[in-house]
Amino acid sequence: MQPDSLTFIFLNAALMNNFVLALFLGLCPFMGVSGKLETAVPMGLATSFVMLISSLSAFAINAILVRYHIEFLRLIAYIAVIASAVQLVEMTLKKYTPGLFKALGIYLPLITTNCAILGLALFQTFKHYGLMQSIVYALGAGAGFTLAIALMSGLREKLDLSDVPGVVRGAALSLMLGGLLSLSFMGFAGLGGTH
Amino acid sequence: MSAIPHREPREKQAVTWDVFSEGLWRDNPVLVMMLGLCPALAVSNSAINALAMGLATTFVLITSGAIISLLRRFIPRQVRIATYIVIIATFVTLVDYSIQAISLDLYNALGAFIQLIVVNCIILGRAEAYASRNPFGRTVVNATGMGLGFTIALLVLGAIREILGSGSLFGVDLFGPNFEPWVVMILPPGGFIVLSLMLVAFNLVNRRLGSNIKQAKGHSHAA
Numbered sequence A: 001m002q003p004d005s006l007t008f009i010f011l012n013a014a015l016m017n018n019f020v021l022a023l024f025l026g027l028c029p030f031m032g033v034s035g036k037l038e039t040a041v042p043m044g045l046a047t048s049f050v051m052l053i054s055s056l057s058a059f060a061i062n063a064i065l066v067r068y069h070i071e072f073l074r075l076i077a078y079i080a081v082i083a084s085a086v087q088l089v090e091m092t093l094k095k096y097t098p099g100l101f102k103a104l105g106i107y108l109p110l111i112t113t114n115c116a117i118l119g120l121a122l123f124q125t126f127k128h129y130g131l132m133q134s135i136v137y138a139l140g141a142g143a144g145f146t147l148a149i150a151l152m153s154g155l156r157e158k159l160d161l162s163d164v165p166g167v168v169r170g171a172a173l174s175l176m177l178g179g180l181l182s183l184s185f186m187g188f189a190g191l192g193g194t195h
Numbered sequence B: 001m002s003a004i005p006h007r008e009p010r011e012k013q014a015v016t017w018d019v020f021s022e023g024l025w026r027d028n029p030v031l032v033m034m035l036g037l038c039p040a041l042a043v044s045n046s047a048i049n050a051l052a053m054g055l056a057t058t059f060v061l062i063t064s065g066a067i068i069s070l071l072r073r074f075i076p077r078q079v080r081i082a083t084y085i086v087i088i089a090t091f092v093t094l095v096d097y098s099i100q101a102i103s104l105d106l107y108n109a110l111g112a113f114i115q116l117i118v119v120n121c122i123i124l125g126r127a128e129a130y131a132s133r134n135p136f137g138r139t140v141v142n143a144t145g146m147g148l149g150f151t152i153a154l155l156v157l158g159a160i161r162e163i164l165g166s167g168s169l170f171g172v173d174l175f176g177p178n179f180e181p182w183v184v185m186i187l188p189p190g191g192f193i194v195l196s197l198m199l200v201a202f203n204l205v206n207r208r209l210g211s212n213i214k215q216a217k218g219h220s221h222a223a
Helices: A005-014 A025-030 A039-068 A071-096 A099-103 A107-115 A117-125 A131-159 A171-191 B017-019 B037-040 B047-071 B077-102 B104-113 B115-119 B121-129 B136-166 B188-217
Strands: none
Touching: A005 A131, A005 B017, A025 A107, A025 A131, A025 A171, A025 B037, A039 A071, A039 A107, A039 A117, A039 A131, A071 A099, A071 A107, A071 A117, A071 B077, A071 B115, A107 A117, A117 A131, A117 B104, A117 B115, A131 A171, A171 B188, B017 B136, B037 B104, B037 B115, B037 B136, B037 B188, B047 B077, B047 B104, B047 B115, B047 B121, B047 B136, B077 B104, B077 B115, B077 B121, B104 B115, B115 B121, B121 B136, B136 B188
16 A cells, blocks of 8 residues: 555554554543443544544644744644634534534543644644545544544443452553553554554 | 632642652552553653653643743633643743754654643643642642652653563663563553553552551551
C-alpha cells in the first residue's frame, strides 16, 4: 500500500498505530468509561464525531496560521478551537437531536480534555495531510478509539465476575488488560507502516 | 459545580511540609490519582525521555499554577477553564520551543507529547483544585511536590522499561553484549504492563504501611 493512500491512512490510524493502544492517547476515557459496554460505545462514537469536527477545524486554522506566518500560535489556536467545537457540537445536538444529546450526556464536554483530539490535530499537521487525508485520518482514529474502548469494556465486564486478588483489583488490572490488548494489536504492525 | 454557591474560600497561609509532600506519595498524580497517564506511558521508553517529560511538566505545573494563583481574584468563574487553558498553552509553547532549542534529539524523541502537556489532566486539575483557591506560596510549593511526584513516577517507569527493554540506563550499557533485550518492554504493551506492576507494588507497600498506621491507632480490620 502507498503510505499516503487513503486506505493506508485509515488502517494506520485505526489498527497499526491505534490511538489508544499504540500511541497512548485518550487513556483517561479508556480507563474511566470502559466499565460497561453500553457507555463505552456511545463514548467512542461521540469522540469520533468530535475528532472529525476538530480535524476539519484544525485543517482550516492551520491554513490561516501558515498564510500569516504565525505558526507559534498553533497550540493555543487549536485548543481554543477544539474547546469551542465541542461546545458548538453540544449546543447543536441539544437543539436538533435532543435524543442523541441525552444519550451522550456528560461525555460530550469531557471530550475537550481528551488528548486524542488534540493529538489528532497535531499529528495531521506534522504529517502535512491534505483535506481528504485529514478527514480519513480522523475517521480512522475514531474507529480505532471506538474499537479499543469497546474491546476493553467487554473484557472488563467479564472480569467483574472473576475472583482476583485485592491488590490487583482496579486500575492495575485495567492497565494489565490494556497491555494485553496492546500486545495483540502489535500483530497488526505487519500490515505496514511504523509511524 | 454551579450548585455550590461561590464563596470566598478560606485560605490557609501556612506553607507546611504536608503541602509539598502530598504529591510525592499520598496523592501521587500517576500512582494514586491516575492523572497524566498518556504522557507517562508514551514517553517512558527510556529514562532520559521520562526525565525530560517529567521536568517539562513540572515547569508548566509550577509556572501556570503561580500565574493562576496570582490572578485567581480577577478570573471570572464562568470563563475560568478557558482562561486556565490559554495560560497553560502559553507556557507549553514556551517549553516546546525551549526544548527544540536545547536538544533537537530530545525534541524529536518526545514528539507531539510536549505539546500535549496542554491537555495533561494533572495541570488543569491542579489549576482548578488548588491554584485557583490557594495563595502564591502554597501553590508553588504544592505544584513543585506534584511535579516531582510525577517526575519520580515517570523516571522509575522509564528506568525499568529501559533496563529491561534495551539493557541500558540513561543510554549507558549495563549488561554487555550477551544481554538479549526484552524488546516488548520499550514497545507500547510494556508501558501498560510495567505501570500495572508498579501499581501492584505501590498498593502492597501502602497496604503494609497502612496496616501499621491502623494498628497504631487500634483499628485492625482487614482491608
